[in-house]
Amino acid sequence: MxxxxxxxxxxxxxxxERQFAISGFRACERWLETRFGVGGVVDDMTRMLDDGHMRSLFEIALASRVPDQTPELVEAFIDVYRFHAPExxxxxxxxxxxxxxxxxxxxxxxxxxxxxxxxxxxxxxxxxxxxxxxxxxxxxxxxxxxxxxxxxxxxxxxxxxxxxxxxxxxxxxxxxxxxxxxxxxxxxxxxxxxxxxxxxxxxxxxxxxxxxxxxxxxxxxxxxxxxx
Ligand SMILES: [Mg+2]
Known part of the structure; x- marks a missing residue:
């Protein structure tokens, strides 16, 4: 025994967990590039994470690249993070x-x-x-x-x-x-x-x-x- x-x-x-977060931020970036032709959010999101803003960073990052966001779009953006294949x-x-x-x-x-x-x-x-x-x-x-x-x-x-x-x-x-x-x-x-x-x-x-x-x-x- x-x-x-x-x-x-x-x-x-x-x-x-930070590695998971950055892996998810990369997935978010790919999604933004594919859907809206904008990118460059990984560094911003990582900075907000390191500053302790995990809850608000998705909304802020999305608003900085896509002006006309809706609650549904924010939710879709967060889902990209949640359900990406983590590296x-x-x-x-x-x-x-x-x-x-x-x-x-x-x-x-x-x-x-x-x-x-x-x-x-x-x-x-x-x-x-x-x-x-x-x-x-x-x-x-x-x-x-x-x-x-x-x-x-x-x-x-x-x-x-x-x-x-x-x-x-x-x-x-x-x-x-x-x-x-x-x-x-x-x-x-x-x-x-x-x-x-x-x-x-x-x-x-x-x-x-x-x-x-x-x-x-x-x-x-x-x-x-x-x-x-
Ligand atoms: Mg733990």
Whole structure:
């Protein structure tokens, strides 16, 4: 029986969400070029992303190139982003960690965001087969089931508990990732990605990770020192 059962977050834990965003901005640019003959939005959109304006950047970028926009056009533009085929890769230390821990026991994945979008990322990274159980939280009944809703974690425990040592959740965002694992007796580990999208996120009450690492290669050493 493995000493620990690892469950991972996806965005900014296993790969760079900024890389997904820029891949999506390129798709938006191709769409603008094809449909309106205008381009050059990738740099603008990336700058707004880095300034923390993820919510408004689509409307602003579209308005800067297409003066007569409608809500439907904005929605279509955002859909291009959401549903493009992402060009993303695992962080090297994440690829290493999946190899390492997959050999020791079953792994889980819990990820927020629209299920179609999140599964397109899983497919692009070619990691679906690495996990015994994946929970797309929005597929549980919508955005209300996003972390820190407990259902995804309860389902993960039920799916993996026969093989389980103590559960570990590895994520990046203290605003939502660690509240439920902390409350349910899991070990919680935050990985600090330098370019993470939610770098400004404030920890939720009870949401501080118990442990912080800079690379997932640190996990075996960290877990070796903890009770199973
Ligand atoms: Mg994340």
């Amino acid at each position: 493995p000493r620990h059962t690892l469950v991972f977050d996806l965005d900014d834990t296993l790969y760079s 993303i890769v695992l962080y090297p230390d994440a690829a290493w960690a999946l190899d390492h821990f997959e050999a020791l026991g079953p792994l889980g994945l819990i990820t927020d965001g629209q299920a179609e979008v999140q599964s397109s990322k899983v497919n692009a990274l070619d990691i679906a087969g690495r996990f015994q159980h994946i929970v797309y939280t929005h597929a549980l009944g919508g955005r209300a089931f996003s972390k820190p809703h407990p259902l995804a974690f309860e389902q993960m425990e039920a799916a993996l508990s026969k093989q389980a040592g103590r559960f570990v959740y590895v994520g990046d965002n203290p605003a939502k990732d660690f509240v439920v694992p902390n409350a349910r007796g899991w070990i919680s580990v935050q990985v600090l990605r330098p370019q993470r999208i939610h770098a400004r996120a404030q920890p939720a009450v009870g949401g501080q990770a118990q442990h912080v690492v800079e690379q997932l290669t640190e996990l075996p050493g960290l877990l070796a020192g903890l009770a199973a």
